[in-house]
Amino acid sequence: MLTLSGLKPSKAKAAIHHELxxxxxxxxxxxxxxxxxxxxxxxxxxxxxxxRALDAAQPYDYEAQVSGRSEQSIKLRIAIGGFGNFGQFLAKTLVQQGHTVLAYSRSNDFDIATKLGVSF
Structure with a gap:
């Protein structure tokens, strides 16, 4: 609690100080x-x-930035040539793991790819 009324500490501040x-x-x-x-x-x-003080995690902490970069670098961009049964299985599995998947097929499977979250 911050008081600007004088130089004396407030009673609430003094009570908190003794409890910590x-x-x-x-x-x-x-x-x-x-x-x-x-x-x-x-x-x-x-x-x-x-x-005198202990380290605490901060939003600008270097370790937090590095861990965020490593999580981003683990995610891959994967292309699948052929979007038949096995291609759809691979695409579904890789999307569930968080990767970006691009599929290519001679037939038009755009609707299936959209349902699976795959770029076509």
Missing amino acids: PPISHCLHPSSLPFSAFSTRNRFIGRRRLCI
């Missing part, structure tokens, strides 16, 4: 296992290790 868990978590080097620090560095830098 802390965002940062700190560890003292002595609480870590012995193998985490070498003996040379053990006595020199005894600073606290603090986690």
Whole structure:
């Protein structure tokens, strides 16, 4: 809740602040296992290790963009020469898997191709 009435925090904001868990978590080097620090560095830098924020998925996240590209690259554009029984079976199966199918036949099977979602 945002208030612009003064410099004092509102009561609702103060109540929410106390209910939320802390965002940062700190560890003292002595609480870590012995193998985490070498003996040379053990006595020199005894600073606290603090986690200030955690990564969250964002709409502009690079990993999300890459996964979207890989899903698009998996989809194929397939042409089938001959739209008889087996050609129709192949076209139906490939369309169900999300591929783009173009069929060609000497006979005019445009109506069947349209029902199956195939370009003719």
